Amino acid sequence: MSNSLLVRRAAVLGAGVMGAQIAAHLTNAGVDTVLFDLPAKEGPADGIVLKAIANLAKLSPAPLAAKSLAGAITPANYETGLDQLRDCDLIIEAIAERMDWKQDLYKKIAPFVNDTAVLASNTSGLGINKLADVLPEQLRHRFCGVHFFNPPRYMHLAELIPATTTDKAVLEGLETFLVTHLGKGVVYAKDTPNFIGNRIGVFSILSTIFHTQQFGLGFDEVDGLTGPLIGRAKSATYRTSDVVGLDTMAHVIKTMGDTLPNDPWHAFFKSPAWLDGLIAKGALGQKTRAGIFRKVGKDIMVLDVDKQDYRLSDRGAAPEVVEILKTRNPAEKFAKLRASSHPQAQFLWALFRDLFHYSAYHLADIADTARDVDLAIRWGYGWKLGPFETWQAAGWQQVAQWIAEDIAAGKSMVNAPLPAWVLDGRAGVHTAEGSYSPTDNAVKPRSDLAVYRRQRYPDPVLGEQFDPGQTVWENDGVRLWTDGDGIGVISFKTKMNTVSDHVLNGIQEAIGLAEKQFKAVVIWQNGEPFSAGADLAGALGLLKEGKVAQFEEMVANFQRTSQRIKYALVPVVAAVRGLALGGGCEFQMHSARTVAALESYIGLVEAGVGLLPAGGGLKEIAVRASQAAGSNGDIFAELKKTFETVAMAKVSNSAVNAQELGLMRNGDKVVFNAFELLHIAKAEALALAEAGYRPPLPARAIRVAGDVGIATFKMMLVNMREGYFVSPYDYEIAERIATVVCGGKVDRNAVVDEQWLLDLERKHFVELAQQEKTQARIAHMLSTGKPLRN
Structure with missing residues (x-):
């Protein structure tokens, strides 16, 4: 079978x-x-x-x-x-x-x-x-x-x-x-209570609760320490408990207490008095609007166990502990935490020590390999590294010795000994060949099940290296590489895969090379996001220096890049996961096909920074509306579907939703496992190539909605402005978006070509960019990461 x-x-x-x-x-x-x-x-x-x-x-x-x-x-x-x-x-x-x-x-x-x-x-x-x-x-x-x-x-x-x-x-x-x-x-997972993820994850929460009390810290302080500073979710420990529900938390703790009577840590598997107290009052966390934290007006309040009342949540990680946590070398970082006399640093050392102790002690009963534990915790709890990876990165032997010393000195939660394999002189549990299995006392490779051949780059554990492929050409913005399968892959090298001049020039150059050497091209990034859009900081710099001509040339180059993707002689397939905003969205709109992971958040969001899409996005919307309406259909009705998406800078909440919003085509593919994205995108690209791919013919007869379309959109916008749904400046931006997608102030049903629409896009983009309000929006987005509604 x-x-x-x-x-x-x-x-x-x-x-x-x-x-x-x-x-x-x-x-x-x-x-x-x-x-x-x-x-x-x-x-x-x-x-x-x-x-x-x-x-x-x-x-x-x-x-x-x-x-x-x-x-x-x-x-x-x-x-x-x-x-x-x-x-x-x-x-x-x-x-x-x-x-x-x-x-x-x-x-x-x-x-x-x-x-x-x-x-x-x-x-x-x-x-x-x-x-x-x-x-x-x-x-x-x-x-x-x-x-x-x-x-x-x-x-x-x-x-x-x-x-x-x-x-x-x-x-x-x-x-x-x-x-x-x-x-x-x-x-x-083996058939043991709570399996792997919750067995280790809930232990970590219980140990956090114990050490919070032991070191006399506040819940807000602990959340300041146990979130992104140590590579864990923003909601950290106590905020996460509120989100999950304190009744659920108590239930899971009780399950551990009831089902693990022989666990050496059993004495700690019970709800603390303050948790039972909150549940008795009906304060179950987020669902009842009060738990460990609660909001009063604009203030966030936190439970103070000593006072048995709420106080303002205003404590966080101490500056000297933050400094220690910024140490790049994990071995140095752990040495500093252990040596520091600051209660927060001692708390963190104790937390990691007991997590490592528990994970090593139980590895043989709950999982086949250390890899299974690390991946379960990363995938189930959102940690950047699992417990064994963290330990190994910090220097396995040294940390093991410190744990053994603390056990001997009675400082750890229990005095159960570390398993013998921990102290056998190893450098860790993960190697290039595989991960340690205590049951087999051997290193075991990943599963060889056929489905995993679809993952060119699986989620790596510490020490795993995957072949980077053969570089064909690269510049400061992109790398063109191949696996020797006749397909070129373009990957960006910028932060957040933003689009800089190097990326624009790089894509054009890479496509030129691919037309000569490959059957097809895939634009794919190893990880998320696909692209957070244009490099705003660079753009703002040019504007502030009054270099308008250079700024306009950058926009023209953006448009040339999109057109180069669209009219390449080999199919260009965009493999999208995570954010694909602004220019990132426009690149996938111009590709022969998009293959997007389900969790793709796609949007033309330029209006949020006081601009309009000008990398060919609005031109493409006008072209698609004309094609969908055919020779005598209603173009305005087709435009209306996507206009609001762009004018309100909407971002899809899934790839399926991006199709509904008109940002992806119905023929584009949605992929459920992001690690299979490259495999599926290559298969699509190859299928297009094998079917005798030719780029579309230049769109020279695009029927547009013209002045009547613009007027109709303006009526919609006036209502939104009067109802305070949009600010007066949002109205101005949306009016310009309407002008471009309708083909400008021409007669209804007039026929234009792509260049006409690109010129319109660029003109309005450059005019908006010179406005004070737009520059204020860009600066605000760069400094806060949030849109400004001015």
Whole structure:
């Protein structure tokens, strides 16, 4: 049997927060999905599920890639709908975390599950083997645990937990489906409570709570220390707990206390008194508007445990500790933290020491390799480095010795010894050949499952190097490289992949070389963003020095670059992930095809900095409207769809949404696993080339909406200005955008060419750029990262 799991239809059992969002993400991926729950006591029998589907549109961040997808989910209930399970290939159970309830449900559905379907429990910590006990013999080899992290659309991690009876081919099929179709990073976990991510992640939170008290720190102080300063999420520790929900937090802690009686750290697996107190008062965090933090007017208040009341949240990381954390060399940084007498530095050393101690002690019971632990924590908790990577980067032997000394001196949370392998003279757990497995006492390489061949650059762990490909040509802005497969890849070298003169000239040069040497070109970046747009600082510099001619030439060069992409003799495919703003959006609009990762945030955002798109974006909108309207359709109706997107500087919240907004074409591809983006973009590029690609013929007869179109847009804009939806300056910018997309003050249905539209774009762009208000907007964006509404 091949390791493919063919999923035509899927079912999700349980329409709670998790179940509904898993159903949403299956639907994002184009899987026909049935969502089940109990029959409603009154109203329609599927009422509970219908309500859950309606609620998906209200959740933020959005579980659905486009709101319209909600209608594709089929509602069902366990009384009248079980027949629908017969044609489901994958069934994911996501009901409440109670063993008896889950087992009862399995008994109920078993007669309806077909002979090849896979059944998986999305439990966050219940025993998979115990759940499997109640299944009929023929279903046991097709059952396992699959633990999605919340929110399932955005969190990369999916833990796969085999039961002892699970068939290997079933696991490989499910793994392949999760990786390619749902875009997940799969980590195999052993059947132990809380699996890998939450076992280590929740321990880290409990240890933070313990050390906060031990070192007498405030919750706001700890959040100042345990966020981006140490490579973790902005919401740090306590703010994250508020977001997750303090009741959920307490439940997970209780699960650890109940299910891990023999863990040496068991004494710490209980909620602190202040947490129980908040829950008793109904202060559960963000969902009740009060938890560890709460907002009073404009002030953020934080719980002060000693006073048993809230105080202003005004403490953060101490300057001298911030200085230590800025140390580039991790070994020096850890030595300084350990040697410092500052309570915040001592707190951080203690936090890392106990995390390393716990992770090493339990590695053999919970995971196959150290890589699985590091990736689980990075993908599930958003840390830049996992615990073992952090330790290894800081100098494995030295840190191990310090931990051993602290254990001997009674400073660590418990006195359990470090495993012998930690102290065997190794330099770490990750090597170029693979990562350490204590069970096998050997280094194990990554999985050789076929699906991973689609990842040219997987997410690397410390010490992993991937072949950079062969450089064909480069300048200060871009690198053109190849794998010898007949395809050239253009990657940017600037910060945030912004577009500078070097990038513009580099793209033009690279495409010229590619036309002679390659079948096709892909524009792709290793990581995010695709491009944050034009280099604003450089542009503002030219304007401040009054170099208007040079500024205009830069805009003209931008337009030449977009046109060079569009009219290249080989297909140019844009491989987009993350932000593609301004010029980044325009490059993908001019490519032969865009292949975008689902999490692509695309927008023509120039209006936000007082400008309008002038890298050919508005010209392309006018061209597409003319093509869509045909010889006698309504051009204005076509323009209207995209005009507001540009005038309001809207950014898509997914690649699917970018298609709805008219920034991507319907024929463009959406990819679910960002690590497969390059593979799929190359396949698209090659398919275009093999089909005898020719660039489009120059658009010489573009029908435009003209003065009537401009007047109609102005009426819409006046209403928005009168209703204070836009500022007077926003109105002026939007009016110019309308003028360009309508082809200027010409007759309605007049015919113009591309150059006419490009000249209009450039003229209005240069005029706007010289306005004081625009320069103020650019300066404000550069200094604060936020738009100014002047």
